[in-house]
Amino acid sequence: MGALLEVRDLTTYFFTGAGVVRAVDGVSYDVREGETVALVGESGCGKTVSALSVMRLVAAPAGRIVSGQILFRGRDLLALDEEGMRRVRGREISMVFQEPMTSLNPVLSIGRQLTETVEIHLGMTPAQARGRAVELLGLVGIPDPGRRLAQYPHQFSGGMRQRIMIAMALSCNPVLILADEPTTALDVTIQAQILELMKDLSRRLGVAMLIIAHNLGVVARYADRVNVMYAGKIIERGTAREIYANPRHPYTLGLLRSVPRLDEPRKSKLDPIEGQPPDLMRLPDGCAFSPRCRYVVERCARDIPPLGAVSDGHDAACWVADRVGQEVRA
Amino acid sequence: MTPSEPFRAPASPTQSPGGGIGRGAEPPSAAILEVRNLVKHFPLGGGRVFGGMAGLVRAVDGVSFWIRKGETLGLVGESGCGKTTTGRCILQLERPTSGEVIFEGRDLTRLSPAEFRPLRRKIQVIFQDPYSSLNPRMTVGQIIAEPMAVHGIVPDRQARKARVPELLSRVGILPSLADRYPHELSGGQRQRIGVARALAMEPSLIVCDEPVSALDVSIQAQIINLLEDLQAEFHLTYLFVAHDLSVVRHISDRVAVMYLGKIVELADRQALYEDPLHPYTKALLSAVPIPDPALEATRERVVLKGEVPSALSPPSGCAFHPRCPIAVDECKRVVPELREIRPGHRAACILA
Numbered sequence: 001m002g003a004l005l006e007v008r009d010l011t012t013y014f015f016t017g018a019g020v021v022r023a024v025d026g027v028s029y030d031v032r033e034g035e036t037v038a039l040v041g042e043s044g045c046g047k048t049v050s051a052l053s054v055m056r057l058v059a060a061p062a063g064r065i066v067s068g069q070i071l072f073r074g075r076d077l078l079a080l081d082e083e084g085m086r087r088v089r090g091r092e093i094s095m096v097f098q099e100p101m102t103s104l105n106p107v108l109s110i111g112r113q114l115t116e117t118v119e120i121h122l123g124m125t126p127a128q129a130r131g132r133a134v135e136l137l138g139l140v141g142i143p144d145p146g147r148r149l150a151q152y153p154h155q156f157s158g159g160m161r162q163r164i165m166i167a168m169a170l171s172c173n174p175v176l177i178l179a180d181e182p183t184t185a186l187d188v189t190i191q192a193q194i195l196e197l198m199k200d201l202s203r204r205l206g207v208a209m210l211i212i213a214h215n216l217g218v219v220a221r222y223a224d225r226v227n228v229m230y231a232g233k234i235i236e237r238g239t240a241r242e243i244y245a246n247p248r249h250p251y252t253l254g255l256l257r258s259v260p261r262l263d264e265p266r267k268s269k270l271d272p273i274e275g276q277p278p279d280l281m282r283l284p285d286g287c288a289f290s291p292r293c294r295y296v297v298e299r300c301a302r303d304i305p306p307l308g309a310v311s312d313g314h315d316a317a318c319w320v321a322d323r324v325g326q327e328v329r330a
Numbered sequence: 331m332t333p334s335e336p337f338r339a340p341a342s343p344t345q346s347p348g349g350g351i352g353r354g355a356e357p358p359s360a361a362i363l364e365v366r367n368l369v370k371h372f373p374l375g376g377g378r379v380f381g382g383m384a385g386l387v388r389a390v391d392g393v394s395f396w397i398r399k400g401e402t403l404g405l406v407g408e409s410g411c412g413k414t415t416t417g418r419c420i421l422q423l424e425r426p427t428s429g430e431v432i433f434e435g436r437d438l439t440r441l442s443p444a445e446f447r448p449l450r451r452k453i454q455v456i457f458q459d460p461y462s463s464l465n466p467r468m469t470v471g472q473i474i475a476e477p478m479a480v481h482g483i484v485p486d487r488q489a490r491k492a493r494v495p496e497l498l499s500r501v502g503i504l505p506s507l508a509d510r511y512p513h514e515l516s517g518g519q520r521q522r523i524g525v526a527r528a529l530a531m532e533p534s535l536i537v538c539d540e541p542v543s544a545l546d547v548s549i550q551a552q553i554i555n556l557l558e559d560l561q562a563e564f565h566l567t568y569l570f571v572a573h574d575l576s577v578v579r580h581i582s583d584r585v586a587v588m589y590l591g592k593i594v595e596l597a598d599r600q601a602l603y604e605d606p607l608h609p610y611t612k613a614l615l616s617a618v619p620i621p622d623p624a625l626e627a628t629r630e631r632v633v634l635k636g637e638v639p640s641a642l643s644p645p646s647g648c649a650f651h652p653r654c655p656i657a658v659d660e661c662k663r664v665v666p667e668l669r670e671i672r673p674g675h676r677a678a679c680i681l682a
Binding site: 042043157159160187188189190191192193196214215216217218220221223240241244245254255256258259260261262263266267269270271272273274276277 | 408409516517518519546547548549550551552554555558573575576577579580599603613614615616617618619620621622623624625626627629631633634637638
């Protein structure tokens with residue numbers, strides 16, 4: 001399957017009074033037709049800004065895509081005019097946000113919000129649009145969709161609102177959905193429902209998904225491939241199985257080892273990553289993770305490690321990736 | 331009135347005489363806190379013009395448990411299950427509708443504000459969001475020193491000043507940060523300040539209300555380790571309120587699971603996680619993601635239908651029955667009692 005989305009050396013900075021925030025600093029990744037790719041990292045790592053950059057929704061004037069290419073079906077989205085971009089946004093590529101309550105319009109009925117998109121993008125008549133809205137709500141598992149069209153966002157629970165967001169994202173038959181922490185605001189049992197629904201829809205409708213998450217646990221079941229971000233850069237990427245079974249970057253390993261796991265015997269002590277993420281305005285020299293890294297060598301504080309292959313289809317940006325690999329296997 | 335007991339029971343799950351307080355089960359003498367039939371209903375106003383009451387939110391609906399001195403009781407459940415309100419009733423931040431909160435032998439719900447005041451400092455709280463719970467206009471040093479002054483823990487001003495750097499270093503903050511304001515600190519550092527502020531009161535019980543859920547994964551483990559170290563050093567007792575079952579398993583000696591204002595299961599950590607009896611606990615455990623795609627590919631998942639019903643009009647009988655995968659007809663009629671199924675292991679399910 002060919003690449004649907006190819007992000008090449010994307011660099012997005014925020015120019016603030018206090019200095020330049022290097023939110024996304026030379027990031028490259030692909031999403032192929034129909035697959036599910038995860039971007040994982042903690043707050044401030046640049047995962048959300050990288051997705052907003054794809055949609056060209058970075059908040060101006062402070063935020064700016066400084067350089068790079070975003071190739072969608074071979075076209076560079078950064079070269080499109082605003083009108084051309086509008087035709088892509090919401091139609092070929094759509095988004096699901098973390099907090100459905102703030103991303104739905106509280107004063108418009110669900111029906112109005114669902115029909116508006118298809119009337120504008122697909123030129124449907126109001127009657128056709130209504131039919132489509134009912135079909136979409138049924139698709140995402142909302143009971144009695146015909147009656148619920150007239151209701152407003154506050155009349156739905158958090159999980160139901162997220163289903164509505166997914167219905168809206170699907171309304172114009174997109175080929176790619178960017179989902180920014182789609183289940184973070186939801187309860188555990190509802191999280192499971194929404195993720196199962198998204199995976200199922202992605203399979204049935206052949207939609208590719210880029211899922212953004214702050215936690216490796218959530219995406220383990222759903223992602224085909226995983227990109228781990230730290231301080232604006234992708235520091236490791238590979239197939240999901242490879243990343244979880246054989247992590248080669250100390251940060252990925254640290255993320256996996258710091259969380260208690262229900263499938264393992266309880267440890268007497270957790271194994272955290274010491275320190276805290278760097279200030280994106282004052283990044284350390286060399287590898288941004290080096291001040292927190294257990295495997296640090298002299299070179300790390302001097303040279304930024306490039307993202308290089310450690311095995312077939314598995315890349316890591318670490319000078320001592322081999323040593324990390326040996327320890328994981330041991 | 332019993333004075334606070336010097337005895338500290340090292341929490342040992344194997345010696346637990348009972349998982350909760352119900353008919354016929356008495357809390358051990360080492361219990362520092364006992365909650366009996368706690369009820370907190372919030373009336374829903376019918377509007378100013380027409381008056382009257384539009385309904386009653388049954389946030390906490392008859393909850394009983396106890397905590398041994400020195401142990402950690404985990405209180406888990408999804409949003410709206412009443413776990414935070416339970417914590418707030420223990421802290422006397424909410425006035426319970428009925429029930430008792432017996433702390434070191436005294437029922438806090440019957441004390442006047444003046445009688446409660448000297449006990450206040452002994453029950454501290456650590457909140458979820460360390461940003462909104464720290465005064466933005468006070469320095470870190472002032473935030474920690476002020477309650478010590480108010481409660482007369484360290485009445486002398488100079489001595490208080492000296493105590494601040496001690497507390498800061500104990501929670502892993504450089505004492506030189508005492509002059510900073512909360513917004514100058516990271517989320518993890520702010521949560522450490524919240525811990526230091528609680529610690530300054532020399533408490534015996536700390537209600538930890540989702541203390542790590544707002545933090546990044548790599549920082550969560552730091553704070554949990556800190557809480558465990560402090561517990562061992564200062565013989566603290568924790569009520570650990572959280573929704574993350576993996577974290578609760580790690581930190582708790584015993585665990586209570588809440589659903590719609592009631593405890594549905596209560597047991598020692600090991601029994602609850604390895605042999606859960608209530609279908610809701612089973613579903614919760616199966617919804618927890620495991621960071622291993624190979625394992626996830628073969629793992630059976632109980633995905634619950636529907637959503638948590640409103641505490642305004644809980645379902646009849648067992649409140650869980652509309653979502654329960656094994657419910658029978660009787661579940662719609664009978665409110666199941668939290669009963670001891672095995673020694674120390676209680677569940678509120680007629681099929682357990």
